[in-house]
Amino acid sequence: MAEALLPHVESSLVHVGEFPGGVGAPEPTFLPEDESHGQIRERVADLVMRACVKDYEKAVAADDVFLYQTGMAAITRLQEAIGALRKDGPTVVFGAVFHSTYHLFEEGEGGIRHYGKADESDVDDFEKYLEEGGACAYVFTEFPSNPILADKYGFFLVVDDTVASFANIDLLAVADVLVTSLTKSFSGYADVMAGSLVLNPNKGGYPALKEAVSSRFRNEFFAADASHLLSNHADYLSRCAIHNRNAAALAAYFHSAAEDPASPISRVWYPPYSPGSGNLQAFLRKPTEDFAAPGYGCLLSVELGTVAQAAAFYDALNFFQGPHLGAHLTICMPYNFMVYGKDSPEVHAAYGLKPQQIRISVGLEDQEVLLQRCAEAVRKMADTA
Template identity: 50%
Template structure:
């Protein structure tokens, strides 16, 4: 069948367009690299944006309306948040030794203000625009900020804006936290409780093995983004059990940044495939920590990992956790509730509900589920409850709940499409002329047994699979680029959506500087599988035939590039 050309402009979202979409089309390899480098022309063209990557148009409009009321310098930008503890988090982040000197703010430059709009209290960070990279991690890594729907709602009532008398700067903001005006936070509604009940229903659906204690809605905590869920849990875990945070395998870049900068200790084991011996290495590390009088707070892992789809040995990890007393935190976003049952192996699950659970790329949220079988259950739940304030706007919760109603039928199509595409790519890689050197998808890895050990049993209405995400390794950058530049799907970062997305994820997200291959951090990530010549693919709901034809067409250009290089 003929390939459908993507006609969307740079910076637009995938259809259907709207003010609340969380995708952005960044067509072509070179454009993605310019995006990585912060090219102003590229960023100025962005009409849509993944909200944590940068302020959306609605948030920018709201900030622009707030800005003149705060008597800020013209060279300043401001960013509104719904929680007062953003002031402490911003101070800790902005003045950390991790910040690059050229972007590090002076204490007097980071300003804290409070405003009220339509019975909603906002906590505003104001900072010099030129030093934005030194503060943006507060919404990127910590998951803060407000949603497009909340911003749209507040813009409609901007005439009610009132500025509170509270003012502080970075140096005295933390000291003045007790004086920061409190808030009632955002009100919850029936949709919040129904989402909790929906998650419980999915977690208890055809479990793997016997269930000692069933999860209940009170075990589920909802947050405004997936990273907010990770961050809030991280804070609670260190309060309940101080110690080292151990990370296994590839994890999402913002999660990595959060753990890397944790004020306690962190340890990362990058390579976690079946030949890595990682569990033996972890056991040796745990014994060494114990001998040194230190303890591990928790071990964090994605199952399977993004973007290389490795599945760690959860049974061995659980045995080590029981022996050494640490908690196991699993991010099952990629495997997803429908396909896998990993709660018996975990003390806590975190999930980006923005992805497959939502499925339509038009709302953000995250969840934390505390296992009732965990020895930390009571203490951790009470800590999370004491710290919890709702930041998930009710209209966002309502959209999320509506989207989730067809989660299982969508998951059937996503599983089918990804497996069909992975098999096609694997067959292509067997050809001598193929520039594909690896297809990264759970059935094609040497950790398949670890994944299948936790697959849910099939039912009359659903057969579990391996999720929507896969990655393709190419022989070199030229063949990867030739393929990607001719791949007629939407180009950009996201997964679990209704349309297929592809992105040179590693090079664009992890690459950082002008020449990533001189970056020691990126070289480390390359060592365990995050290769720059890799294209990440998140399949959508198209037909299998359309997907195979689209990828076959693009592969012709990669084959031609490989042949030209040999001449």
Template identity: 45%
Template sequence: MPVKVITTELGHSLPPEQPHNITFHIPGWETAKALRRGDPTLLSRLSSIYPRFGPWCEVRQLSTALHKALSLPEDYNLILFVHPDSFTTAQIYSSNAKWRKPEHLVPPADLWFRVVEIPISSTEKVRLYITAFPTKHAPGVVGTWQNYGCGISSRLAAACLSHLDSLAILPFKATGLDDVSLPNIPEPTYLPLTPAHSGLKSRIVELAQRSALGPEKSSLLTPENVFLYPTGMAAIWRLHQSLITLRPEGKIIVLGSVFHNSYHLFEESPNGMKHFGRCDAQSNLFSELEAYLESEHKEGRKPAYCFAEFPSNPILVSVDLIRLRKLADKYNFPIILDDTIGSTANIDVLPVADVVVTSITKSLSGYANCMGGSLLLPPSSPYFPSLSPLLTTAFKNEYFPPDASLLLSNSESYLARSATLNSNAYSLAAYLNSEARDPLSPVKAVLYPPFLNTKSNYDALMRPATPDFPNPGYGCLLAVDFGTLDLAKTFYDNLSVYHGPHLGAHLTLAFPFNDAIWGVEPGAAEYLKTFGANPEQVRISVGLETEEELLDTFKYAVEKATEEKRRLENQA
């Protein structure tokens, strides 16, 4: 069968291409690295973008219009939020040098704050909180958009653009030198809560309760235990704020490979983090972790919380959560689990989690056309009595109703799509695993839960089969490890699927995640290697194509990498 040719232009989204899509096709390994470097030529060709990578499309159009309306200097850029605490966040973030280059730090006088009000309908207005800064200092500020995930969505920006003739500039000006205290900032409007929000919260509870491993715990859940945010990172950030309030003295324990924005958020928390990178079955994780906890206990310190992805992104290791729960009970710290990769159709982490965070942008939405994040706080957690009031009091809706409405609609097909994603990913991983057993193959290993030594940890939390979902599985994400970077590049550049970040979409996406995302940060690649996240890996998010099409496409790329391996061996 001939390999399908991708005809989508560079910088355009997965089909069907339409406004507010959150993917973009950027073919080629070096193109992916150019994106992470912020190459202006590449950026100028993007007609779509993953929204947290930076303000884009309608958001950029709105930013440009507000730039003019506010008479900002020509070399200034700006980012937009609906929550006023973005001002304080920008102040702190732009002055923290833990991982940014000194030249990216923003002189306080260059950080400007403004507030505007724009109608979003005939009856509603929203106040936007604007942080402006010289474009050259973007790396020192844009993390407030990327790492905290609370920036406005493209749909909200489009609604503002359609009513821009009614823009009101509020009489508030401040710089980074001023005491930008919240009581002096114009009162926010936030965004209205609608039946779509309620419906989405109910959907999340229903999915958590179906085929539960601990029905006595999940039966206590109600929609009031779900908190919705504009992105998955926003959910993590808002939870982090409450947990740090609850436990201001402790470090964050981070287990395994985690998403790079999460990593930087934890790294720059007030007391930092303690990272245990290697968490596979051959590691000394639990002896090292218990020794650390015991030493902290003797000093009278408690961890703020422990965070892990299950399984981890992008190397798919599944931490032994049963064992972790016992340590958490012994040393008194909450466990925060991100179940995005395994996905709630397949796994039930509520028996071991104190809070479950999910990027519902991914598999729950499934069509790469809207964003969202959720927190699920089970009443069965011993931390519920103290954490629930904090989250409830702090919660202000930042999630735009049309985004919530579309995600709710998309989620109707979640179980059916998940069945296909599981089946396709397993078939593809099984093929790649067979290649990895062949010494002549360029494939070194496939990273997918059933083919790793932490399979039993995943299986312990897999949901039982039900008539509506008879084959719980291992999710849509896997990674392929090659012997050398040259072989990985050859495979990737001949892989005729969409190239770009994101996972859980309807079509298959590939991305050289470790080399592209972490490769620009000094020392990061060497550190990631210590726990198995190698630059020579290609991350794959399997889609809804036919199994035959997927296997043919990947076999062709492997054949090309095999030819390159032979060529290099003949030259040696």
């Protein structure tokens, strides 16, 4: 957007005054939409209803999809909308979530109540909290926890499905709202940002949520970004199939290495090797001709015995480095160490986010090349750590 505006600065930039504290400032005009916005909404709605695990009474329509300039923008606007409906109680978070999401809730008016392990004992503790009259604005998780509680106590269940993505999982049976960073696998090429909310018309809270979100919605997603995102998305399903295969192959390699007592590899965090992986099976979409093998997405974490070993492995790993996921190139990062290393690391390590983990987001490279690079990094680590 800045690039598009720059040529017009000299000819059309007008000083409209100064407004300390925003008092008296003119109302913002926001951004116009074009046909790309509508096509993306239709595409998201189609993907959500594709190869579902069950038949639903109502289909998600294009006007149930709301587009934003980033995934975090989508979460922020949803937080504002739900806050208008439910003014009391914290946001309850199950499991590990994106650090910016965590801080958004932490800084919110109701604060955060976090169940990091997201196991049965955490669910029991949460139910006890509710039974004793504890308030809850809504539950946010990056995978559904216990939808029965949501029905019983009447809170909204919001699920971030970014990692597994629309191609692989169907969450309409449990989620009131799906939050997705379209920046990731949906785009696939790491050169445009966007986010979406999908409201589930099969849930009792849908009318109130639809009104709260739609009445506040103003387009902030620039048309040229929407057009570019739509172009990137053309090969989405074929890319997701490669992501699934590559990640599964690397996970199998690291799991095999971890079974050797002499190996510095402790474990790999990726289904079916992670605790609770069995819960994912019920939400995998049905195989189709154009997507024969729904899987678990592009992201895995490799856990080493020590931080020193993790550092040596990371230094030897011949992948691009950074925090992104879902791109066409494989990217790695000591995510937990960098994000939580100075922010109560022991708290996050207690539910699995240990500093000696290296996060890998697989790309579209040849599977054998990726396996060879990982094996080479393990060998080099053994020589230096």
